[in-house]
Amino acid sequence: MPAPDHSSTSSSADTSSAASTPLPPGMVLGPDGKPCRTCTDIKSWRKIGKAAKGAKKEESTAKTASGSDSGSTATTAAAGVAGAAAAAAAASASTPAAFDYEKECPADxxxxxxxxxxxxxxxxxxxxxxxxxxxxxxxxxxxxxxxxxxxxxxxxxxxxxxxxxxxxxxxxxxxxxxxxxxxxxxxxxxxxxxxxxxxxxxxxxxxxxxxxxxx
Ligand SMILES: Cc1cc2nc3c(=O)[nH]c(=O)nc-3n(C[C@H](O)[C@H](O)[C@H](O)COP(=O)(O)OP(=O)(O)OC[C@H]3O[C@@H](n4cnc5c(N)ncnc54)[C@H](O)[C@@H]3O)c2cc1C
Missing domain, CATH: 1.20.120.310 (ERV/ALR sulfhydryl oxidase domain)
Incomplete structure (x- = not known):
């Protein structure tokens, strides 16, 4: 049986624009072109979130410097990554000591x-x-x-x-x-x-x- 490759690729249902975008290691996109949490383990999900958060910060710094808004043409996948970033960043920023991912968060x-x-x-x-x-x-x-x-x-x-x-x-x-x-x-x-x-x-x-x- 062939091993399913879930990482660094888009799933078969990915949109064509997302499929042409290089994905961070471990990321799988869902049919909506956004990162698929239920196709990814939480460690990879959070790494993706952190990486995307860094990318988003760089993008906004570049925009501020140039005064341009060309970044608004980002692909669905990139927008999805940014969404995942915001969610992961919010989660890690507000993580209390006794936080229980399995009980409180959507399933990975x-x-x-x-x-x-x-x-x-x-x-x-x-x-x-x-x-x-x-x-x-x-x-x-x-x-x-x-x-x-x-x-x-x-x-x-x-x-x-x-x-x-x-x-x-x-x-x-x-x-x-x-x-x-x-x-x-x-x-x-x-x-x-x-x-x-x-x-x-x-x-x-x-x-x-x-x-x-x-x-
Ligand atoms: C239909 C399906 C397909 C999946 N496909 C993938 C995939 O392609 N890639 C991927 O990364 N993950 C896949 N997963 C998730 C993966 O199988 C595991 O559930 C996940 O990695 C968590 O593993 P675990 O070690 O906690 O135990 P699990 O594999 O979830 O097993 C839970 C418990 O079931 C018992 N168990 C283990 N094997 C058997 C068995 N053969 N028969 C009866 N009981 C058993 C053990 O007591 C074990 O603790 C799939 C899950 C499902 C339900």
Missing amino acids: KEILGRATWTFLHTMVAYYPDRPSIQEQSTMKSLLGSFSQFYPCGPCAEHLREEMKIDPPKVASRKELSYWMCGMHNKVNEILGKEIFDCDKVDERWRDGPADGRCD
Whole structure:
């Protein structure tokens, strides 16, 4: 499976003007041509913000010096970067000591990913052992829709490609749990994360460990 390149590129849905603009390392643009927070990890997001803030400051200094307003023709991407800069700068300027990013801020790629996998594995853990034809069809369409709307564009595109090669196995809870585990492992492999033992999906997502520490 080809590794999706999320950094330093525009996503497939990028506008052409944005695509021709060199992007800072780690930045991915969304369909609106603006930096995509849910396609970027927070460290990169903040670095982009700081870099763009510096660029914006230089631009305004240059404008003041020349009295010109030629900078107003900046591309959508550049405008988006400046927006991200302002947001990141505001966040870092007003960050209190006990600030908890995960609880207070919009999701980045990592937070979104963890929350989504929790939802997907848990949903599948409670799927019927013997689903009706209607339930199988609903699950297929749910996963198909999910892969259209998952708000990390490159992740979603990659998932759709994988689902074409290996469509969801909806005939039983066990099959679907293994299938979902396999999908997650494909992403883990690309990201260099540990491969999960799919025999342990029920323990992880439904029953908890035998020693009762989660009870
Ligand atoms: C559909 C989808 C596609 C994604 N695609 C990308 C991508 O292309 N690029 C990118 O950078 N990020 C992608 N992500 C995000 C990425 O998978 C992680 O969620 C994110 O990097 C945070 O990782 P994490 O180490 O916290 O644990 P996560 O990978 O989020 O896992 C959460 C927990 O699930 C359990 N787990 C791990 N593997 C499995 C498994 N195979 N089966 C069952 N349980 C498991 C573990 O207990 C783990 O702690 C995607 C997320 C989703 C939901």
